[in-house]
Amino acid sequence: MLFESSRVSFRKTTEEDAAVYHTWRNDMEVMRTTNPSLDLFTYAETRQFVEQVILGSGTSKSYMILDKLSERPIGITSLIQLDFKNRSAECILDIGEKEFWGKGYGNESLRLLLNYAFHELNLHRVSLRVFAFNDKAVALYEKIGFKREGISRQALFREGQWHDLLHMGILQEEYKAG
Template identity: 50%
Template sequence: MFENKIIRLRKLSTNDYITYHDWRNDIEVMKTTSPQLDMYTLEETEQYISAIASQSNAKGYIIEYKETGQSVGIVSLINIDYKNRSAECIIDIGVKDMWGKGIGTAAISLILEFAFNELNLHRVYLQVFSFNERAIKLYEKMGFIHEGKFRQALYRRGKWHDIVIMSILKNEYNQNFVK
């Protein structure tokens, strides 16, 4: 378990599918992070969470707000490539009341610390929808660099949008966050 002043990360378990199911079926929560806006059955969500929890190339964590102990989101490293020391980061803050309270910053900070200092990764990357300006600002603040984009790769609300690719390298993380 990892923690800072605001949150605690605990390992994702197969029992977390019930909590994640509510977030996964909330269109407002998923519209900025999921390429597929769909409704999922409880069984489909259980299979999804079980897959993440059991993969050797993924590390999934539930974000708990320390003040209340409430589960408020999920942050994961997926597609971990141990040979090339790279992984993709994904995050969802599922409790809308917690948006704008620093939960994302705290979670990204902890997952980067884990990625670079425990897993000894060299690179962490992510994909973010071009209209998700709040997330892009967060990632820039955390030291992520724009690498490129998948042009008009997402159709949402009657318009085409780019998917922006960003990454941070271990030496960039060390320059910005390790004292």
């Protein structure tokens, strides 16, 4: 199957996923490394975000990441700003269920998404943005083959300090070589 590996599978995100996404979106430990604002959201705000941003965009594809054993949603991944003319997109990966952190689920999910992006959609380039203090994510992205392409200096104020935002990208030929 296109969207499964040994431990995870993807399914299209639906409006019903707003409830679990709301839980992740309001967990500060989960959002510390992915959300620039660190605001708490009402359920209505989360539902509106899911409907308009995640599901309502004509230039994105979003999938819930499921643990294959339990079929439980453990995160969300997306290709956004899909540009088929220039064969590029930006990817997003969030593992929302903390008991799945540090066990390779992010790696497995990102590889599934990149396989889809490069082998099915025939994209030439996939980019991402990551907070510079998120050492584990940066190491994962570099292990997969992403290259650092730039820095937005001191773009994020978190925990009393300014932090950089790293811009990273990987080309189709680099991913195939990995």
